[in-house]
Amino acid sequence: MQVYCVGGAVRDELLGLGVQDRDFVVVGSTPTEMESAGYKPVGKDFPVFLHPNTRDEYALARTERKTAKGYKGFQVHADPDVTLEQDLARRDLTINAIAKDESGHLIDPYSGIQDLKDKVLRHVSPAFSEDPVRILRAARFAARFIDFDVAPATMNLMREMVEKGEVDALVPERVWQEISKGLMEEKPSRMFEVLRACGALKKLLPELDALWGVPQPANHHPEIDTGVHVMMVIDYAASKQYQLPVRFAALMHDLGKGTTPKDLLPRHIDHEQRSVDLLQVLCKRLRVPNDCKELAHIVAKFHGKVHQVEKMCPETLLKFLVETDAIRQPERFGDFLLACECDIRGRTGYETQVFEKADLLLSLLKAASEVDAGAVAKLQDTPDKIKQAVYEARLNALEQALNS
Numbered sequence: 001m002q003v004y005c006v007g008g009a010v011r012d013e014l015l016g017l018g019v020q021d022r023d024f025v026v027v028g029s030t031p032t033e034m035e036s037a038g039y040k041p042v043g044k045d046f047p048v049f050l051h052p053n054t055r056d057e058y059a060l061a062r063t064e065r066k067t068a069k070g071y072k073g074f075q076v077h078a079d080p081d082v083t084l085e086q087d088l089a090r091r092d093l094t095i096n097a098i099a100k101d102e103s104g105h106l107i108d109p110y111s112g113i114q115d116l117k118d119k120v121l122r123h124v125s126p127a128f129s130e131d132p133v134r135i136l137r138a139a140r141f142a143a144r145f146i147d148f149d150v151a152p153a154t155m156n157l158m159r160e161m162v163e164k165g166e167v168d169a170l171v172p173e174r175v176w177q178e179i180s181k182g183l184m185e186e187k188p189s190r191m192f193e194v195l196r197a198c199g200a201l202k203k204l205l206p207e208l209d210a211l212w213g214v215p216q217p218a219n220h221h222p223e224i225d226t227g228v229h230v231m232m233v234i235d236y237a238a239s240k241q242y243q244l245p246v247r248f249a250a251l252m253h254d255l256g257k258g259t260t261p262k263d264l265l266p267r268h269i270d271h272e273q274r275s276v277d278l279l280q281v282l283c284k285r286l287r288v289p290n291d292c293k294e295l296a297h298i299v300a301k302f303h304g305k306v307h308q309v310e311k312m313c314p315e316t317l318l319k320f321l322v323e324t325d326a327i328r329q330p331e332r333f334g335d336f337l338l339a340c341e342c343d344i345r346g347r348t349g350y351e352t353q354v355f356e357k358a359d360l361l362l363s364l365l366k367a368a369s370e371v372d373a374g375a376v377a378k379l380q381d382t383p384d385k386i387k388q389a390v391y392e393a394r395l396n397a398l399e400q401a402l403n404s
Contacts, residue, residue: 001033031049139191175286179204187238189235253343303343
């Protein structure tokens with residue numbers, strides 16, 4: 001039995017990056033032998049075991065044979081006769097197909113070390129085309145390793161996969177898993193650039209793909225192109241290390257601009273509601289988690305109103321706080337303002353724009369939230385009177401806050 005550390009741990013170690021998890025391949029063993037040695041089986045589709053002490057994953061060396069479309073259409077063969085080189089051959093990218101033995105010796109049959117030096121994301125073999133998830137993974141690695149480029153031959157292979165309909169077989173959960181991971185990388189825009197370049201974005205997120213080439217007024221958007229703007233917005237969110245719901249909301253906030261009638265361009269009247277409608281369809285299709293979906297909804301619907309708050313009367317301001325559910329969910333409202341900040345600063349020349357409106361809205365929310373609704377309710381005798389009295393108390397609080 002021979003044990004090798006493989007994949008991301010070896011890659012990141014060679015790049016001088018911190019290593020979070022280590023995965024191992026075991027050559028020359030069987031499931032029975034692994035269990036006898038104290039390893040706990042956890043693999044559903046192929047033999048994977050947890051080390052009894054470290055809890056690291058140990059997988060038996062295996063090969064795969066394509067049997068149907070999609071990322072689950074494989075027949076797995078794990079046997080003591082499978083070699084390390086055969087196991088590495090089924091991996092996606094050469095930089096992920098490097099192994100290290102227990103003596104620290106590197107095994108690199110597919111020149112992954114050279115590709116690390118050349119900063120290239122290259123497929124290991126034509127078998128790359130058998131698994132459409134690899135398109136998403138390659139795009140995600142482009143977002144993580146921002147000075148790496150996808151090899152031309154790999155990009156061509158990805159285009160062929162899209163043309164053959166391989167991405168159509170991807171299940172929503174896996175698409176969301178990879179997209180959400182990519183949004184949390186250093187420069188998320190690179191993921192979408194790669195997906196656009198191979199044609200996968202049009203298949204997976206057509207609502208987003210439609211934004212490129214759509215103009216906006218240059219006085220508000222010097223970058224003009226809506227797709228370029230959205231990429232600047234999510235990269236700004238990443239630069240501030242904002243959480244996934246904020247980044248997803250930033251990505252989705254302008255979807256409606258892709259459906260603006262051409263005779264209205266470059267203006268986008270009522271694009272907010274169109275954004276909401278498209279967002280609902282997209283979130284249902286990808287089964288987006290509620291925290292991401294709900295924040296994206298209020299950002300898409302209300303981000304335009306943030307620019308108007310200084311002109312709003314107290315009644316309109318209170319209505320805005322109620323419609324965004326800010327009083328009941330102040331933390332989410334804070335995330336809403338972060339996404340709006342990204343929208344403002346994700347424009348050419350606006351990267352350091354002061355966002356005073358956020359401070360104003362937070363101070364007004366604080367004033368409205370400090371109203372003791374319970375105490376106000378005790379002085380009334382019907383539900384309608386309670387509702388009106390609480391409304392008037394909060395309105396009065398906003399007026400005092402504005403005057404001060």
